[in-house]
Amino acid sequence: xxxxxATVSAALLLVLSLVVAPATAQTAAAATDRWAEAIQxxxxxxxxxxxxxxxxxxSSSFARWRTMEADLAPLTVIPRGFGGSQMSDVLDHVDxxxxxxxxxxxxxxxxxxxxxxxxxxxxxxxxxKQIISKIHAALPDTRIYLLSVKPSLARVSVWDxxxxxxxxxxxxxxxxxxLHYIDVATPFLKSDGKVMDDVFVDDGLHLNEKGNRIWAAxxxxxxxxxxxxxxxxxxx
Numbered sequence: 001x002x003x004x005x006a007t008v009s010a011a012l013l014l015v016l017s018l019v020v021a022p023a024t025a026q027t028a029a030a031a032t033d034r035w036a037e038a039i040q041x042x043x044x045x046x047x048x049x050x051x052x053x054x055x056x057x058x059s060s061s062f063a064r065w066r067t068m069e070a071d072l073a074p075l076t077v078i079p080r081g082f083g084g085s086q087m088s089d090v091l092d093h094v095d096x097x098x099x100x101x102x103x104x105x106x107x108x109x110x111x112x113x114x115x116x117x118x119x120x121x122x123x124x125x126x127x128x129k130q131i132i133s134k135i136h137a138a139l140p141d142t143r144i145y146l147l148s149v150k151p152s153l154a155r156v157s158v159w160d161x162x163x164x165x166x167x168x169x170x171x172x173x174x175x176x177x178x179l180h181y182i183d184v185a186t187p188f189l190k191s192d193g194k195v196m197d198d199v200f201v202d203d204g205l206h207l208n209e210k211g212n213r214i215w216a217a218x219x220x221x222x223x224x225x226x227x228x229x230x231x232x233x234x235x236x
Contacts, residue, residue, distance in 0.1 A: 035089060038082040039096055049078050051102040054227060058109030059085045061150065061215065064206055071216035075227055078103070086114045087127040094134050104230055106135060107145040107182070107219070111169070115162040116155050125168035132172070132179070145222065146173050148185045150215070151195040153204035159195075182222045187214050 053076040056062050062081025069077055080097050082089070087110040090097060098106055108131065114124045128146065135142055148166035151159055166185060173181035188196050188211070199211030207215055 035082055035085070035093060039093055042080055043096060043100075046100050049101055050076060052076075052104050052230075053078050053101060054105040054107065054223070055080055055098050055101055055103040056107045056109070057081060057090055057097045058107075058147070059083060059113055060206060061112065062109050065212060065215070067212065067216075071212070072220055072223065074231060075220075075223060076231065081109070084113060086110060086117065086119065087124045087131070088114075091127045091131050091134075094131050098135055099138050102139060103142060105143040105145065105223075105227055107147060107223070109147040109184075111149040111162060111165045112152075112155070115149060115158045115165055121161060121165040121168050124165050125172060128169065128172060132176075136178070141178070143178050143180065143226065145180045145182050145219075146170075147182045147219070150184045151188050153195060153197060153200055155205065156195065180222060180226070182219055184215060184218045187218045 054072075055078045056068065057080040059081065060083035062068070062079065063083040065071075065079070065081065068079050078101055090108060090110055108128070110128070111124055115121075132144055135144060146169040148169060149162035151162070155162070163185075166183075170181045173179040188199060190196055199207060199214060201208050
């Protein structure tokens with residue numbers, strides 16, 4: 001009798017494995033394919049972009065920044081933001097988001113969605129270190145700018161975690177002369193430390209026109225003193 005039950009149990013496990021395995025594979029494929037369209041669009045546009053420019057990649061604060069190229073002129077920049085992304089997504093796609101352009105510099109904005117999604121600051125910082133390693137393995141002289149997480153009305157509940165994440169970014173940046181930290185949080189805080197309430201669209205998360213002006217100014221203030229001197233090399 002025990003042998004019979006053992007045979008039935010083994011058969012059930014086999015059936016379950018046949019059902020669960022494809023489902024797991026489909027779930028993994030769906031996660032991988034989430035950014036397929038966006039990344040393919042970047043690939044299709046790659047041939048029109050110059051080598052030696054500045055790639056800006058990250059989540060919606062870059063993806064929705066429609067005036068990025070004009071706002072950062074005369075710097076030559078390549079927009080590679082994809083809304084809703086996290087640091088792990090940049091890590092997964094850095095070979096296509098960054099490396100094909102042989103950029104002299106890269107700016108990364110992630111951590112906003114990560115903090116809201118419950119990812120530990122140490123996890124996000126660890127993924128950032130892996131991205132930096134990948135970039136420098138292929139492009140050892142490329143400068144990398146690490147943007148802090150910006151505050152928002154919609155995500156006040158995770159602002160403490162976001163600040164912890166930003167502090168780890170700053171620590172990473174201080175470890176290498178090729179890395180630079182950009183504080184995009186302080187410009188959005190009032191004198192009492194609370195986030196400004198007139199710099200977002202209705203969702204309280206994404207920047208409005210005023211917010212984008214502040215955002216652009218904070219980023220350009222760090223990029224220009226370093227990167228402007230290299231602009232003449234873009235056409236060589």
